[in-house]
Amino acid sequence: MTAPRARSDISFTVNGEARTVSAQPMERLLDVLRNHLGLTGAKEGCGEGECGSCSVLMDGALVNSCLVPVLQAQGANLITIEGVAQKDQLRPLQQAFLDCGGAQCGICTPGFIMATCHLLSKKPQPTLEEIREGLSGNLCRCTGYAQILEAVQEAAARESAR
Amino acid sequence: MKTENIIGASVPRKEGRDKVTGRSQYIDDMTLPGMIYGATVRSTIPRGKIRNITFGPEVEWKEFVVVSAKDIPGKNCVALISDDQPCLADDVVNHPEEPILLLAHPNRHVLRKAVEAVSIEYDPLPALFTLEESEQPKQIIWGTDNVFKHYLIEKGDVDTVWSNADYIVEGEYTTGAQEQLYIENNGVIASFDPANGITLWGSLQCPYYVHKALMKLFHLPEDKVRVVQTETGGAFGGKEEYPSMIAGHAALLAMKSGKPVKIIYDRMEDMTATTKRHPSRTRHRTAVDRNGKILGGEIDFAVDGGAYTTLSSVVLSRATIHAGGPYYWPHVRIRAKAVATNAPPHGAFRGFGAPQSLFALERHMDRIAATVGISPIEIRRRNFLKTGQATTTDQIIHEPIDLDQLLERGLTLADYREKKERFRAENESVTHKKGIGIATFLHGAGFTGSGERYLASIVGLEGLADGRIRVLVSSTEFGQGTKTVLSQIAAEALGLPYDDVEVAQADTERVPNSGPTVASRTIMVVGKLVHSAAHGIQQTLVTAGYLRDGYTQEEFREACAKYVAERGELKSWARYEAPPNIFWDDEKYRGEAYAAYAWAVYIAEVTVDLTTYGVTVDDFVALQEVGRVLHPVLARGQITGGVAQGIGFALYEKVIWQNGRMLNGQMTNYIMPTSADLPPIRVYFEELGNVHGAYGAKGIGELPMDGPAPAIINAVADALGTPFDSIPLLPEDIFEAMSSRSERQTSRPPQGVR
Numbered sequence: 001m002t003a004p005r006a007r008s009d010i011s012f013t014v015n016g017e018a019r020t021v022s023a024q025p026m027e028r029l030l031d032v033l034r035n036h037l038g039l040t041g042a043k044e045g046c047g048e049g050e051c052g053s054c055s056v057l058m059d060g061a062l063v064n065s066c067l068v069p070v071l072q073a074q075g076a077n078l079i080t081i082e083g084v085a086q087k088d089q090l091r092p093l094q095q096a097f098l099d100c101g102g103a104q105c106g107i108c109t110p111g112f113i114m115a116t117c118h119l120l121s122k123k124p125q126p127t128l129e130e131i132r133e134g135l136s137g138n139l140c141r142c143t144g145y146a147q148i149l150e151a152v153q154e155a156a157a158r159e160s161a162r
Numbered sequence: 163m164k165t166e167n168i169i170g171a172s173v174p175r176k177e178g179r180d181k182v183t184g185r186s187q188y189i190d191d192m193t194l195p196g197m198i199y200g201a202t203v204r205s206t207i208p209r210g211k212i213r214n215i216t217f218g219p220e221v222e223w224k225e226f227v228v229v230s231a232k233d234i235p236g237k238n239c240v241a242l243i244s245d246d247q248p249c250l251a252d253d254v255v256n257h258p259e260e261p262i263l264l265l266a267h268p269n270r271h272v273l274r275k276a277v278e279a280v281s282i283e284y285d286p287l288p289a290l291f292t293l294e295e296s297e298q299p300k301q302i303i304w305g306t307d308n309v310f311k312h313y314l315i316e317k318g319d320v321d322t323v324w325s326n327a328d329y330i331v332e333g334e335y336t337t338g339a340q341e342q343l344y345i346e347n348n349g350v351i352a353s354f355d356p357a358n359g360i361t362l363w364g365s366l367q368c369p370y371y372v373h374k375a376l377m378k379l380f381h382l383p384e385d386k387v388r389v390v391q392t393e394t395g396g397a398f399g400g401k402e403e404y405p406s407m408i409a410g411h412a413a414l415l416a417m418k419s420g421k422p423v424k425i426i427y428d429r430m431e432d433m434t435a436t437t438k439r440h441p442s443r444t445r446h447r448t449a450v451d452r453n454g455k456i457l458g459g460e461i462d463f464a465v466d467g468g469a470y471t472t473l474s475s476v477v478l479s480r481a482t483i484h485a486g487g488p489y490y491w492p493h494v495r496i497r498a499k500a501v502a503t504n505a506p507p508h509g510a511f512r513g514f515g516a517p518q519s520l521f522a523l524e525r526h527m528d529r530i531a532a533t534v535g536i537s538p539i540e541i542r543r544r545n546f547l548k549t550g551q552a553t554t555t556d557q558i559i560h561e562p563i564d565l566d567q568l569l570e571r572g573l574t575l576a577d578y579r580e581k582k583e584r585f586r587a588e589n590e591s592v593t594h595k596k597g598i599g600i601a602t603f604l605h606g607a608g609f610t611g612s613g614e615r616y617l618a619s620i621v622g623l624e625g626l627a628d629g630r631i632r633v634l635v636s637s638t639e640f641g642q643g644t645k646t647v648l649s650q651i652a653a654e655a656l657g658l659p660y661d662d663v664e665v666a667q668a669d670t671e672r673v674p675n676s677g678p679t680v681a682s683r684t685i686m687v688v689g690k691l692v693h694s695a696a697h698g699i700q701q702t703l704v705t706a707g708y709l710r711d712g713y714t715q716e717e718f719r720e721a722c723a724k725y726v727a728e729r730g731e732l733k734s735w736a737r738y739e740a741p742p743n744i745f746w747d748d749e750k751y752r753g754e755a756y757a758a759y760a761w762a763v764y765i766a767e768v769t770v771d772l773t774t775y776g777v778t779v780d781d782f783v784a785l786q787e788v789g790r791v792l793h794p795v796l797a798r799g800q801i802t803g804g805v806a807q808g809i810g811f812a813l814y815e816k817v818i819w820q821n822g823r824m825l826n827g828q829m830t831n832y833i834m835p836t837s838a839d840l841p842p843i844r845v846y847f848e849e850l851g852n853v854h855g856a857y858g859a860k861g862i863g864e865l866p867m868d869g870p871a872p873a874i875i876n877a878v879a880d881a882l883g884t885p886f887d888s889i890p891l892l893p894e895d896i897f898e899a900m901s902s903r904s905e906r907q908t909s910r911p912p913q914g915v916r
Contacts (some may be wrong), residue, residue: 002904021805033218034191039184040184040187040188040190040191041183041184041185043188043190043345043346043395044190045345045346045347045429045829046429046828046829047428047429048429048828048829048830048856050828050829050830052347053831057761080184081183081184082183082184082185083185084183084184086717090179090182090183094182094183095182097182098174098175098179098182099174100795101172101175101795101796101798101799103175103178103181103182104396104641104642104799104803105344105345105346105394105395105396105397105640106177106178106180106181106182106186106393106395106641106642107188107344107345107346107395108297108345108395109182109184109419110184111183113182113381127496131837132837133838135837136790136837136838137836137838138835138837139345139829139834140837141342141344141345141396141398141803141807142641142799142803143799143802143803143806143833144257144799144802144803144804144806144807144840144843145802145803145806145836145837145840146802146840146842146843147795147798147800147802148837149837
């Protein structure tokens with residue numbers, strides 16, 4: 001039962017770096033990021049695409065990496081939470097999450113920040129309703145979302161001022 | 163000396179940068195060399211004798227490490243209050259999902275199949291699934307009467323009041339189980355070696371609870387067990403007692419395999435096997451005069467504790483003491499009990515019993531108001547506790563709390579009177595009915611009764627070689643801001659910049675036992691000790707001639723560094739001592755139940771759509787008196803988060819039970835609020851101060867869990883003119899109630915009125 005299934009070489013770009021992994025094609029992208037590449041910022045909260053803690057950007061689209069077989073990432077351009085800050089310089093939206101109290105226990109935070117990146121790339125100045133809607137695929141049990149929504153509004157203002 | 167006020171400022175969260183960059187290391191982000199993975203084989207029936215265990219031929223068992231109860235070197239229990247819960251079931255099982263065997267393998271992906279390949283045969287025994295079944299003991303499943311714990315409060319002589327009453331109002335109220343639903347599931351890593359014993363890393367609230375449990379399970383001395391908290395992705399009480407269980411499991415596998423073992427639950431295992439909020443039932447019978455003044459009452463409170471004692475007795479105690487709420491009861495009898503059923507044990511969840519008994523009371527206050535014919539405002543106003551009056555346990559309220567004024571401010575903020583009037587007029591002609599509801603309540607901070615006295619928490623402060631300060635506590639950070647606020651307190655006390663203070667990782671080898679991180683106690687009780695220990699450091703440096711009074715920050719840093727360089731160590735300790743005027747009589751169950759209470763007025767505005775029977779919360783005002791707000795952003799975050807969980811408790815979160823097992827153990831079918839489901843939560847504070855808390859703080863973590871459910875259900879009742887006394891209240895419940903309303907009104911007298 002433990003004989004390894006066939007592995008393939010799968011290549012993609014992660015946070016601007018070209019990577020090739022040897023993985024089973026049906027392995028979850030989440031496991032490949034965490035276990036093969038050591039990118040543990042994406043978290044598993046539910047394993048069924050409900051909580052959004054494993055969110056990453058794949059060719060600009062927001063995906064739950066727990067639902068993506070790694071073979072689908074062949075040739076893709078992936079951004080994870082580790083690729084959001086520029087070296088030690090936080091992006092304005094990360095700083096806004098810090099300032100506004102958008103991160104409490106922090107386990108959902110990488111997912112929320114990826115969802116926010118995605119939202120702001122589509123709608124640089126979203127309305128409150130668009131923010132609620134844009135983040136409704138991510139669950140947070142700590143904040144009641146109020147301070148996350150404020151962080152996103154603040155981020156939109158700061159990113160546009162950049 | 164002081165250049166800035168750190169207390170009251172929203173300084174950056176200590177571990178915030180790591181959290182927004184994805185660098186924080188939670189337990190599943192950690193790997194140890196040679197580490198293997200563990201999984202748990204659990205019972206599939208609610209109660210029975212284990213007859214036979216077989217290992218299916220489809221699995222290569224020699225690759226696995228298998229642990230059973232026989233491998234336990236010490237006592238087979240999860241040590242806590244009572245030792246009745248086994249770490250691994252041996253002969254009998256008492257609930258579904260009870261751990262029986264443990265498996266470990268280097269490849270985590272093969273474990274699920276292996277767990278499924280173990281078949282266990284049972285001789286089933288009759289099981290109990292509800293409070294009511296447990297109460298009529300046709301079966302005894304625990305002790306001699308299925309009761310874990312009783313409490314009785316008798317104040318005055320309630321038997322004398324009934325004949326003087328203008329009204330006697332009765333009601334029965336129930337609340338359901340609620341899953342904590344932290345986004346990070348339970349998880350630990352254990353390693354074992356014969357020389358050093360056990361080291362355990364994990365997602366947990368109370369390192370010393372786990373420490374105590376492992377010592378007993380392995381029969382090891384305290385220096386052979388080390389427990390380290392890793393970054394913890396939410397807890398809410400759900401990681402108070404259960405981590406002792408999973409820690410024992412990983413450590414048993416580590417001992418037998420000789421390798422570090424990681425166990426991480428998946429969501430369904432976490433939801434079906436670990437603790438939830440206790441389901442409850444409250445019966446009120448209240449004597450009131452024609453003006454709505456309470457003459458006295460009887461309150462019968464009961465919770466379903468599940469199969470083992472765990473924390474049920476203390477949850478029950480907090481519920482019992484909060485059952486009278488923020489009102490004056492001249493005469494009252496409160497009978498409370500926690501009973502056994504064959505469900506997984508229910509446990510700690512934010513509020514710890516108080517949300518259950520306060521839901522009942524605040525619904526009941528509206529029922530009394532309706533019976534007497536006065537408004538929900540008036541019924542509360544006429545019965546509020548006042549300074550100088552005594553609670554149900556005869557605790558005199560000394561602080562100058564003015565609940566009338568607090569309520570009035572809440573009403574103004576919510577625009578209550580105007581809305582109430584307008585909704586009544588508009589509701590006639592619409593299918594979207596609007597309503598507005600109030601809850602007024604209190605929450606005691608710190609351990610109940612003599613708890614803090616027994617805990618006798620210890621806090622340390624340490625001067626570092628570079629002149630900075632480290633706080634030594636076992637108090638844990640799991641989102642609330644423990645590290646941030648304790649650092650603020652130390653920095654303010656020493657006149658240092660916030661960045662000059664850090665908090666040590668909660669590691670039993672390095673920090674003293676400052677008590678568990680529960681009961682809204684950390685900032686109030688532990689914070690106060692941090693403050694004392696800071697003064698100790700300062701005095702040591704001054705007395706030893708390293709520092710002058712009126713020092714600058716630079717001078718402090720130099721003095722601290724010099725002291726450490728010359729004398730090797732600069733440490734100061736502070737131990738909790740109960741204030742002289744705080745005394746709780748355990749035997750009589752009476753006295754100062756809490757050193758401080760926070761007070762609150764919550765007001766909810768709802769719309770009920772009579773096409774879908776869905777309820778939307780449109781606006782929410784949360785006004786509370788919390789002593790002093792030490793960090794405005796974090797304090798507000800506690801309130802909005804608690805209110806969101808309270809909205810879930812009231813309207814969304816329903817555990818579906820089948821023979822003691824949760825059927826909907828997934829985020830897809832157990833529904834918690836998303837950002838699209840919640841109203842604006844408007845948070846306001848009043849600050850009276852508190853002599854028992856650091857810089858005047860009271861505990862606030864649990865408070866916001868108490869008020870939302872009754873405020874919302876009172877609003878739904880207001881919108882529809884129909885009482886609802888059970889939560890969660892789902893659309894189908896409203897539909898049923900509305901469909902049968904007309905029949906009920908004609909066939910029965912109005913409920914609860916003499």
